[in-house]
Amino acid sequence: MLGHACNKAISRIHVYLSQHGEGKLRLTVYTDYALRLLMYLALKQDGLATIAEIAESYDISRNHLMKVAHQLGVAGYVETVRGRRGGLRLAKPAEAIGLGEIVRHTEPDMAVVPCLEPIDEPCALRRCCVLRSALEKACFAFVEVLDGYTLRDLVQPRARLQSLLSILPSAIAPARAGAPQRR
Numbered sequence: 001m002l003g004h005a006c007n008k009a010i011s012r013i014h015v016y017l018s019q020h021g022e023g024k025l026r027l028t029v030y031t032d033y034a035l036r037l038l039m040y041l042a043l044k045q046d047g048l049a050t051i052a053e054i055a056e057s058y059d060i061s062r063n064h065l066m067k068v069a070h071q072l073g074v075a076g077y078v079e080t081v082r083g084r085r086g087g088l089r090l091a092k093p094a095e096a097i098g099l100g101e102i103v104r105h106t107e108p109d110m111a112v113v114p115c116l117e118p119i120d121e122p123c124a125l126r127r128c129c130v131l132r133s134a135l136e137k138a139c140f141a142f143v144e145v146l147d148g149y150t151l152r153d154l155v156q157p158r159a160r161l162q163s164l165l166s167i168l169p170s171a172i173a174p175a176r177a178g179a180p181q182r183r
Contacts, residue, residue, distance in 0.1 A: 048087030
């Protein structure tokens with residue numbers, strides 16, 4: 001869980017050096033919220049969660065979370081159940097949702113500098129620039145590392161995460177659409 005600094009909107013990914021010279025990569029708040037929402041739903045297993053419940057657990061904006069949930073639903077990661085006892089749940093098993101896949105979906109612009117695609121601004125150094133090539137490789141490597149993780153991996157300390165987010169393990173949760181009913 002990230003602090004209040006992460007609740008500010010970040011318009012794009014930035015690479016910066018910390019005081020100790022370590023490179024850092026920052027994702028947008030949209031991606032942060034998408035990952036938090038998916039993790040929460042994975043922790044609920046087949047139980048339903050509401051936007052209000054998730055927003056309260058993370059102390060984040062309901063309005064922003066609603067937009068994220070809608071887009072994740074359109075993309076097929078989240079499904080909604082309407083009605084008085086409705087809510088959100090994962091549309092796929094947690095092990096079938098790759099972290100790199102989510103980041104690619106929520107971060108369509110991985111250009112850490114303006115000369116990279118899709119911005120592709122002109123640059124006087126373009127013909128012989130090594131920096132551009134290095135940053136392209138770094139972005140590729142970043143997402144490639146994320147490809148090695150699934151949503152299931154992110155929620156492995158399940159009991160501890162459920163406790164931190166005040167998620168009670170559900171006794172018998174309604175089955176996911178298309179999944180066999182438990183008896």
